[in-house]
Amino acid sequence: xxxxxxxxxxxxxxxxxxxxxxxxxxxxxxxxxxxxxxxxxxxxxxxxxxxxxxxxxxxxxxxxxxxxxxxxxxxxxxxxxxxxxxxxxxxxxxxxxxxxxxxxxxxxxxxxxxxxxxxxxxxxxxxxxxxxxxxxxxxxxxxxxxxxxxxxxxxxxxxxxxxxxxxxxxxxxxxxxxxxxxxxxxxxxxxxxxxxxxxxxxxxxxxxxxxxxxxxxxxxxxxxxxxxxxxxxxxxxxxxxxxxxxxxxxxxxxxxxxxxxxxxxxxxxxxxxxxxxxxxxxxxxxxxxxxxxxxxxxxxxxxxxxxxxxxxxxxxxxxxxxxxxxxxxxxxxxxxxxxxxxxxxxxxxxxxxxxxxxxxxxxxxxxxxxxxxxxxxxxxxxxxxxxxxxxxxxxxxxxxxxxxxxxxxxxxxxxxxxxxxxxxxxxxxxxxxxxxxxxxxxxxxxxxxxxxxxxxxxxxxxxxxxxxxxxxxxxxxxxxxxxxxxxxxxxxxxxxxxxxxxxxxxxxxxxxxxxxxxx
Amino acid sequence: xxxxxxxxxxxxxxxxxxxxxxxxxxxxxxxxxxxxxxxxxxxxxxxxxxxxxxxxxxxxxxxxxxxxxxxxxxxxxxxxxxxxxxxxxxxxxxxxxxxxxxxxxxxxxxxxxxxxxxxxxxxxx
Numbered sequence: 098x099x100x101x102x103x104x105x106x107x108x109x110x111x112x113x114x115x116x117x118x119x120x121x122x123x124x125x126x127x128x129x130x131x132x133x134x135x136x137x138x139x140x141x142x143x144x145x146x147x148x149x150x151x152x153x154x155x156x157x158x159x160x161x162x163x164x165x166x167x168x169x170x171x172x173x174x175x176x177x178x179x180x181x182x183x184x185x186x187x188x189x190x191x192x193x194x195x196x197x198x199x200x201x202x203x204x205x206x207x208x209x210x211x212x213x214x215x216x217x218x219x220x221x222x223x224x225x226x227x228x229x230x231x232x233x234x235x236x237x238x239x240x241x242x243x244x245x246x247x248x249x250x251x252x253x254x255x256x257x258x259x260x261x262x263x264x265x266x267x268x269x270x271x272x273x274x275x276x277x278x279x280x281x282x283x284x285x286x287x288x289x290x291x292x293x294x295x296x297x298x299x300x301x302x303x304x305x306x307x308x309x310x311x312x313x314x315x316x317x318x319x320x321x322x323x324x325x326x327x328x329x330x331x332x333x334x335x336x337x338x339x340x341x342x343x344x345x346x347x348x349x350x351x352x353x354x355x356x357x358x359x360x361x362x363x364x365x366x367x368x369x370x371x372x373x374x375x376x377x378x379x380x381x382x383x384x385x386x387x388x389x390x391x392x393x394x395x396x397x398x399x400x401x402x403x404x405x406x407x408x409x410x411x412x413x414x415x416x417x418x419x420x421x422x423x424x425x426x427x428x429x430x431x432x433x434x435x436x437x438x439x440x441x442x443x444x445x446x447x448x449x450x451x452x453x454x455x456x457x458x459x460x461x462x463x464x465x466x467x468x469x470x471x472x473x474x475x476x477x478x479x480x481x482x483x484x485x486x487x488x489x490x491x492x493x494x495x496x497x498x499x500x501x502x503x504x505x506x507x508x509x510x511x512x513x514x515x516x517x518x519x520x521x522x523x524x525x526x527x528x529x530x531x532x533x534x535x536x537x538x539x540x541x542x543x544x545x546x547x548x549x550x551x552x553x554x555x556x557x558x559x560x561x562x563x564x565x566x567x568x569x570x571x572x573x574x575x576x577x578x579x580x581x582x583x584x585x586x587x588x589x590x591x592x593x594x595x596x597x598x599x600x601x602x603x604x605x606x607x608x609x610x611x612x613x614x615x616x
Numbered sequence: 617x618x619x620x621x622x623x624x625x626x627x628x629x630x631x632x633x634x635x636x637x638x639x640x641x642x643x644x645x646x647x648x649x650x651x652x653x654x655x656x657x658x659x660x661x662x663x664x665x666x667x668x669x670x671x672x673x674x675x676x677x678x679x680x681x682x683x684x685x686x687x688x689x690x691x692x693x694x695x696x697x698x699x700x701x702x703x704x705x706x707x708x709x710x711x712x713x714x715x716x717x718x719x720x721x722x723x724x725x726x727x728x729x730x731x732x733x734x735x736x737x738x739x740x741x
Binding site: 391405406410412435 | 629645680712725
């Protein structure tokens with residue numbers, strides 16, 4: 098280091114002063130973090146140190162003798178600025194400021210500058226001591242902090258705030274306000290246990306969490322937290338220990354996320370998946386049952402068809418009277434069996450999920466009745482059936498309607514007075530089609546009337562009805578069919594008036610020309 | 617271009633039915649009344665027999681059969697030129713929907729009289 102003559106060993110003279118001066122020289126020599134140098138009264142640089150070299154970039158040889166205005170950027174008008182600075186330092190003994198300074202390579206750095214007037218024992222100004230500190234790093238850090246603060250300020254989806262080492266809230270952000278419900282002035286300074294449910298507080302959760310964060314650097318969990326209004330929400334919480342360069346605990350950074358929406362979405366998703374699984378299972382069961390019934394029907398009906406075909410063939414080959422009687426009995430059993438198989442399948446299907454199938458279409462009830470009446474008259478040539486009433490248009494399954502009428506009119510023939518006709522009447526009004534089937538004769542006992550449409554119900558057997566008594570399912574299935582069409586079957590039975598069954602179905606309105614009216 | 621008369625039926629009735637007893641009874645019953653009958657036990661068997669014999673006047677078709685069932689047979693048969701117009705009467709225990717290509721559906725058990733009148737209707741025998 099080159100010293101100017103004014104600070105040389107010649108000024109004081111004594112050995113102690115020389116030693117002290119030497120120590121100062123060593124001090125200045127060793128300092129690398131500060132630029133410490135001397136200006137003469139006019140501001141020209143007389144000394145330099147390693148700190149100055151590091152901070153400003155010049156080596157001693159290049160800079161000694163230059164004016165210190167070289168360090169100032171153009172926009173401050175260096176000559177004027179420097180004159181002001183020195184004047185103030187002389188007047189006030191000291192000048193201090195922060196500002197931009199230039200390095201040798203022209204780049205800027207943020208400097209903290211102190212200029213001190215140097216006076217001899219007589220008080221005469223002999224120069225200035227200039228100490229410059231490079232605060233760029235600190236300034237950058239300050240700017241970064243400011244930027245980070247702005248970021249935290251803008252985040253609304255996360256509560257981000259700082260706790261002091263005891264756990265009191267020292268900062269707040271819009272996200273915290275939104276999630277927890279407190280405005281910053283309401284919560285700053287309060288302990289963060291405010292956000293915890295009472296049970297958690299008594300368990301000592303808050304202390305525990307801070308302890309873990311302090312020990313391991315970080316604590317994270319999902320749990321219930323409390324809003325200002327007392328409501329609970331499911332939160333994801335992270336507590337991070339904040340330490341300075343010496344590892345001293347400065348506090349904690351807490352980030353909280355409200356997971357309520359996510360939980361609700363997950364719950365909804367799970368419920369939907371369960372629902373789908375249940376529906377899929379139901380569909381599988383239904384499909385299995387359908388196939389089972391189809392196979393059962395097939396397996397039962399096929400042998401019956403073969404037997405029927407066989408008896409028919411034998412009948413056509415001119416059998417003897419005895420053989421003919423045998424064949425007639427066989428045919429009668431075949432008919433019964435066919436009917437029973439049909440009824441069992443219907444019963445099974447109506448009891449299982451899904452119920453009976455209907456092939457609904459527009460039809461005229463009279464056509465179904467006429468067909469059944471004709472069949473029954475062929476089967477019972479000695480009986481008479483009187484039919485009255487006009488066309489009755491409904492939306493129904495024709496085969497099933499025939500099944501119902503076959504059952505009801507067949508019953509009327511079987512149980513009614515054989516010397517009297519069976520009366521079939523069709524009535525139509527705006528809402529409804531009603532088919533009445535009436536026979537005279539012994540009434541149905543009252544206690545039986547209440548059970549009439551129950552499955553497996555058997556009526557009294559006598560010689561006439563033996564052949565028509567089946568499984569006791571006929572009326573049950575008829576009522577299921579009518580109900581499946583949105584209608585009802587009713588019965589009235591007295592000694593005076595006989596027995597009347599009424600089948601009522603909603604009608605489809607028709608215009609005069611028979612076309613279906615759309616409602 | 618083929619006309620309907622050019623596609624003269626080669627025989628009267630094809631019975632497609634997997635139940636052996638029923639199939640043979642129906643066949644016997646019809647043969648006794650002078651009709652020419654070919655039988656098949658499932659759809660594939662039926663198609664192969666049709667291929668070698670030519671078209672019938674009537675096909676009586678069961679639906680539920682192991683191997684190729686009635687629905688599939690109907691579908692494939694209708695794709696064949698020579699079988700396009702052959703009447704297919706479904707004779708089934710099923711209350712299932714009948715194939716789109718079928719002409720008519722009759723429920724089992726079919727009485728012999730009905731079978732005869734059916735065959736009479738479709739065959740010029």
